[in-house]
Amino acid sequence: MNTGDWLKEVVPDDAQTEANRKTAGHVMRLVSKEAGKYPDVVGVELGGSYAKGTWLAGETDIDVFVKFGRGVPDERFRRVSREIGFDSMVDYNPGERYADHPYVEAAVDGTVVNVVPCYDVELGEWKSAADRSPHHTRLMRERLTxxxxxxxxxxxxxxxxxxxxxxxxxxxGFSGYAAEVIILHFGGFEGAVREMANIKLGATIGKSARKFDTPVAIMDPIDENRNLAAAISNRNMGLFVLGCRELAYNPEASPFDARSSASSVGWDNVAVVKFGRGDENSEIIWGQARRAASAMARQMELGGFTIIRHKVLVDDERVCLLFLTESVRIPERVVRVGPDVLRQADAAKFAESEGMVWVSPEMRLLRVEKRAHHTAGALLRHILRDPGRAGIPAGLHHHIRRGASVTVGGRIAQSIKEEAAELVSADEAVFYAARRAGE
Amino acid sequence: MNTGDWLKEVVPDDAQTEANRKTAGHVMRLVSKEAGKYPDVVGVELGGSYAKGTWLAGETDIDVFVKFGRGVPDERFRRVSREIGFDSMVDYNPGERYADHPYVEAAVDGTVVNVVPCYDVELGEWKSAADRSPHHTRLMRERLTxxxxxxxxxxxxxxxxxxxxxxxxxxxGFSGYAAEVIILHFGGFEGAVREMANIKLGATIGKSARKFDTPVAIMDPIDENRNLAAAISNRNMGLFVLGCRELAYNPEASPFDARSSASSVGWDNVAVVKFGRGDENSEIIWGQARRAASAMARQMELGGFTIIRHKVLVDDERVCLLFLTESVRIPERVVRVGPDVLRQADAAKFAESEGMVWVSPEMRLLRVEKRAHHTAGALLRHILRDPGRAGIPAGLHHHIRRGASVTVGGRIAQSIKEEAAELVSADEAVFYAARRAGE
Incomplete structure (x- = not known):
C-alpha cells in the first residue's frame, strides 16, 4: 500500500494547523471567561478530533467541553451550559443543537465550534452521554503516536x-473515536486494513467483558461494556470489510476511490413512502424513520415481496422511506406447501386455513391462496392505514395519518431519485474484493 | 359405516352371475379346444376378477390364461398364444393388445374376454409378467371369504x-389385485378404511423382505420382494388415504360420492404443451409422456415457477402435457441470498457468478439476476428446443421436433379444458377429512 502518498492528501499543512491553533485558543478564552461566572463549572477543556490531533484537513470541528461537578442537578446543568454557550459565542451566530442532550454550535472564522457540557466524573460513573469524551481525549492524546x-x-x-x-x-457509520480505536488496536492504517479484510464473524476488537451480538465488536478501551459497533449498521460494517478487502488485494485500489457503480437495477422496482414531519429533533425522526422502514420491510417480506434494500431520507419538511424490491408486482396467488398427507395431525392443522387444497405429485398438501395484495403499492397503503400494527414507531403515526403518499417506479420524483441514487446502484466493490479474497 | 346398504350397489345379482357363468364356460371350451392342438400348452384356466369372484356388477372382464411349459422359447410362446387367441375368438372380433407382452382381446355377448399366455412356474421362478396371475387367483380363491x-x-x-x-x-392407481390384498390384510372394507385413514408414513401392508421407498408399501402375499404400491403414484395414494379419512370421520360420506369440487383456480395459470404421436404402444407413450411432464415440471421449478400439478392426456393422435402453476408469469428479476460478508471464502465463491451484488441490511451478499425466462410459455418453448437436456425421454424427441405447440391460459382449447377439468379443481375432500382426522 502506498500509505506514504495517501497520507499527503489527509494531513493538514502548517498554515491550516496554525490557523486552527489560533481559533482554538480564542474559543477557549471566550468560553473560559463565561464559565468562570458559575461555581458549578469545574473546568473547560478542548476535546474531539482537534484536541486529539486527528482532524481531517479542511474539516476541523473544535469541541469545547464545559465540565460540571457531579452534584449539579440536570436542569441546572442544561440551563447553565446553554447560557455559557450562547454568551461566549454571542458574536458567532450561536444555535442550539441536540445529541443526547443539548449543546451550542457556532461558526468562528469558518470553523464549526461546539460548546458541549459534561460532568467531571471518574471512569464508569457516567451521568451524561458526553462524560466519556474527556476520558477518550486523554487516552488518545497519551497513546496515539x-x-x-x-x-x-x-x-x-x-x-x-x-x-x-x-x-x-x-x-x-463509524464515529471518529471508533476510527481512532481501530488504528490504536491494529497499530496503523495498513495493519487495520489487512486485519479487517480477513476478520471473522464474532470477532472482538479490544477487551470485552461480555459477548455482543454485532458481527464484529469494537470495544471502547475505557469501558469494556461498551461496544462502539452497536451504532454501526451491519450493512456498513460489511461495506467497510469489503472496502478493506479491495484495498488489501487490489494493487490499483485507492482509499479515496469507492468506485461508483455503473450497475443499477433502475427505479422500476422501487416503492417510496412519503409523509410530513414536525419540528422534532432530527436524530429522533431519523431513528423513528429507520425503525419504520425496517418494520415495513418486514411486513412486505411477510406479504411475499423480496426487499433488497431500504433507505431513509429526512429533511426539514418530510420523511421518505424507499424500498428496493425484487419486483413491485408479484403473482396474485401463492402456493403454500404443507405436510405429507400421511402426517395426519399436521395435515389436519394445515387444512384449517382458508384456501383451496391440492394433493401434490409428492403427496403433500398444497394450499393455493389469493394474496391480499400483489403490488407493493397496495400493500404499503394497507400497512399505512394501521401503522401501529405494522410496528411503525408511535411518534410517526400522526404524521402518517395526516397524509402519506406511496409512489412506485416511474412516477417517483426526480429529486428523490437523485438524492437516493445509491439505493439502486450495486455495491460494485464487492465483486473484485470478494473474488480476490477467496483466491 | 352403512356397509350393508353400500354392498347392495356393487354385488352382481343372480341373473348377471348366471350370464357370466355361461359366457365363461363357453370361452373356456373355445380356448381349450384350440390349446389342445399344441403340446407346449400345459393348461388353460380362468383368472382375474371373474375367477376370484371379485368382479364389479356390470363390469365383468373374463380372463383366460393359457399356460405354457417353462421350456418353451419366448418366440414360440408369443406365436402359439397369438394363434390360440385369434383362432378361439375368431367369431368375436379378436384383436391384439399389449401389456408386458401381447395378448388377445375379444368381446363375447357384450363381455370383454382376454386370452393371456403365461408360463406354468413355481412361486418366484417367474419368466413372464403374467406368470404370477394363476398364483394370485389360487391365493384369493382359497383365502377370501x-x-x-x-x-x-x-x-x-x-x-x-x-x-x-x-x-x-x-x-x-390401485390394481384389482391390490384391492384384494388390502381387503385380505385388513379383513374387510370397514377395517381397511379405518386403518388406511390413520396409516403412517413408511408403513408396510403385509410381509416385506426389504424397505421400499413408497410412502406406504403394499406387499404381494406371494412375493415379499414385490411392492404393489410401486405402480401407484404418491398423489393417488394420498387421495386414497384422504378418501378413507372422509369415509371414516364424516358420517354423511358415501363411498360412491367423491364430491366433485366447486373450487377451481381457473385456466389462467395453466400451460399446455401439445405434440403429435406415432403408432407406438399406448402404454409406452403414456410412460414417456408422464416422465416428460415430470422432467419439464422440474425444469420449470428450477426456472422459478411453482407447479401445483401436472397432467398428461394421450389419445390416438396427440400428447398433451398440462402444467398448473402458481403463476404463468413471474418477476423478471430474482434475488439470490448469499453468505454473510464475513464468511470470506463463501462470499468470494458467491461473487463469482454473473449479476449485480448488494450488501443487505443483515450484511449478507445479495445477487440480483435477470431471469432467462419469466413467462411459462417462453421457458417451455426453450425447454422444447433441447428436449434431451431437460430429461424428456428420447422416444418423444422426434415427435417434439416435428412440431410442439405451447399454449397458455385463455388460449387453451375448450376440448382440452373439458378433458382435463379436474386439473384445476381443488381436491375438495381434503378439507373435511383432513380437518376431522386431526380432532
Whole structure:
C-alpha cells in the first residue's frame, strides 16, 4: 500500500494547523471567561478530533467541553451550559443543537465550534452521554503516536468516501473515536486494513467483558461494556470489510476511490413512502424513520415481496422511506406447501386455513391462496392505514395519518431519485474484493 | 359405516352371475379346444376378477390364461398364444393388445374376454409378467371369504369413483389385485378404511423382505420382494388415504360420492404443451409422456415457477402435457441470498457468478439476476428446443421436433379444458377429512 502518498492528501499543512491553533485558543478564552461566572463549572477543556490531533484537513470541528461537578442537578446543568454557550459565542451566530442532550454550535472564522457540557466524573460513573469524551481525549492524546494520528486521518477519509463515516443515526457509520480505536488496536492504517479484510464473524476488537451480538465488536478501551459497533449498521460494517478487502488485494485500489457503480437495477422496482414531519429533533425522526422502514420491510417480506434494500431520507419538511424490491408486482396467488398427507395431525392443522387444497405429485398438501395484495403499492397503503400494527414507531403515526403518499417506479420524483441514487446502484466493490479474497 | 346398504350397489345379482357363468364356460371350451392342438400348452384356466369372484356388477372382464411349459422359447410362446387367441375368438372380433407382452382381446355377448399366455412356474421362478396371475387367483380363491369378496367389490368402486382404480400408467392407481390384498390384510372394507385413514408414513401392508421407498408399501402375499404400491403414484395414494379419512370421520360420506369440487383456480395459470404421436404402444407413450411432464415440471421449478400439478392426456393422435402453476408469469428479476460478508471464502465463491451484488441490511451478499425466462410459455418453448437436456425421454424427441405447440391460459382449447377439468379443481375432500382426522 502506498500509505506514504495517501497520507499527503489527509494531513493538514502548517498554515491550516496554525490557523486552527489560533481559533482554538480564542474559543477557549471566550468560553473560559463565561464559565468562570458559575461555581458549578469545574473546568473547560478542548476535546474531539482537534484536541486529539486527528482532524481531517479542511474539516476541523473544535469541541469545547464545559465540565460540571457531579452534584449539579440536570436542569441546572442544561440551563447553565446553554447560557455559557450562547454568551461566549454571542458574536458567532450561536444555535442550539441536540445529541443526547443539548449543546451550542457556532461558526468562528469558518470553523464549526461546539460548546458541549459534561460532568467531571471518574471512569464508569457516567451521568451524561458526553462524560466519556474527556476520558477518550486523554487516552488518545497519551497513546496515539504522531504517525498513528495521521493514519486515523487516512482511515476517516477512507470511511467518508464510502459513505460510512459518522455515528449519527442518519448514517449509522463509524464515529471518529471508533476510527481512532481501530488504528490504536491494529497499530496503523495498513495493519487495520489487512486485519479487517480477513476478520471473522464474532470477532472482538479490544477487551470485552461480555459477548455482543454485532458481527464484529469494537470495544471502547475505557469501558469494556461498551461496544462502539452497536451504532454501526451491519450493512456498513460489511461495506467497510469489503472496502478493506479491495484495498488489501487490489494493487490499483485507492482509499479515496469507492468506485461508483455503473450497475443499477433502475427505479422500476422501487416503492417510496412519503409523509410530513414536525419540528422534532432530527436524530429522533431519523431513528423513528429507520425503525419504520425496517418494520415495513418486514411486513412486505411477510406479504411475499423480496426487499433488497431500504433507505431513509429526512429533511426539514418530510420523511421518505424507499424500498428496493425484487419486483413491485408479484403473482396474485401463492402456493403454500404443507405436510405429507400421511402426517395426519399436521395435515389436519394445515387444512384449517382458508384456501383451496391440492394433493401434490409428492403427496403433500398444497394450499393455493389469493394474496391480499400483489403490488407493493397496495400493500404499503394497507400497512399505512394501521401503522401501529405494522410496528411503525408511535411518534410517526400522526404524521402518517395526516397524509402519506406511496409512489412506485416511474412516477417517483426526480429529486428523490437523485438524492437516493445509491439505493439502486450495486455495491460494485464487492465483486473484485470478494473474488480476490477467496483466491 | 352403512356397509350393508353400500354392498347392495356393487354385488352382481343372480341373473348377471348366471350370464357370466355361461359366457365363461363357453370361452373356456373355445380356448381349450384350440390349446389342445399344441403340446407346449400345459393348461388353460380362468383368472382375474371373474375367477376370484371379485368382479364389479356390470363390469365383468373374463380372463383366460393359457399356460405354457417353462421350456418353451419366448418366440414360440408369443406365436402359439397369438394363434390360440385369434383362432378361439375368431367369431368375436379378436384383436391384439399389449401389456408386458401381447395378448388377445375379444368381446363375447357384450363381455370383454382376454386370452393371456403365461408360463406354468413355481412361486418366484417367474419368466413372464403374467406368470404370477394363476398364483394370485389360487391365493384369493382359497383365502377370501364370500363377504370379503363383496368388500373387494365395494373397495374397487370406492377407488373407481375417485379416479384412482387401475394399475395402467395412464392412471397409476390401485390394481384389482391390490384391492384384494388390502381387503385380505385388513379383513374387510370397514377395517381397511379405518386403518388406511390413520396409516403412517413408511408403513408396510403385509410381509416385506426389504424397505421400499413408497410412502406406504403394499406387499404381494406371494412375493415379499414385490411392492404393489410401486405402480401407484404418491398423489393417488394420498387421495386414497384422504378418501378413507372422509369415509371414516364424516358420517354423511358415501363411498360412491367423491364430491366433485366447486373450487377451481381457473385456466389462467395453466400451460399446455401439445405434440403429435406415432403408432407406438399406448402404454409406452403414456410412460414417456408422464416422465416428460415430470422432467419439464422440474425444469420449470428450477426456472422459478411453482407447479401445483401436472397432467398428461394421450389419445390416438396427440400428447398433451398440462402444467398448473402458481403463476404463468413471474418477476423478471430474482434475488439470490448469499453468505454473510464475513464468511470470506463463501462470499468470494458467491461473487463469482454473473449479476449485480448488494450488501443487505443483515450484511449478507445479495445477487440480483435477470431471469432467462419469466413467462411459462417462453421457458417451455426453450425447454422444447433441447428436449434431451431437460430429461424428456428420447422416444418423444422426434415427435417434439416435428412440431410442439405451447399454449397458455385463455388460449387453451375448450376440448382440452373439458378433458382435463379436474386439473384445476381443488381436491375438495381434503378439507373435511383432513380437518376431522386431526380432532
Amino acid at each position: 504522531e504517525n498513528q494520528r495521521n493514519d486515523v486521518r487516512l482511515l476517516k477519509r477512507f470511511l467518508k468516501v464510502r459513505g460510512i463515516y459518522g455515528a449519527q443515526i442518519a448514517v449509522q | 364370500e363377504n370379503q369378496r363383496n368388500d373387494v367389490r365395494l373397495l374397487k368402486r370406492f377407488l373407481k369413483v375417485r379416479g384412482i382404480y387401475g394399475a395402467q400408467i395412464a392412471v397409476q
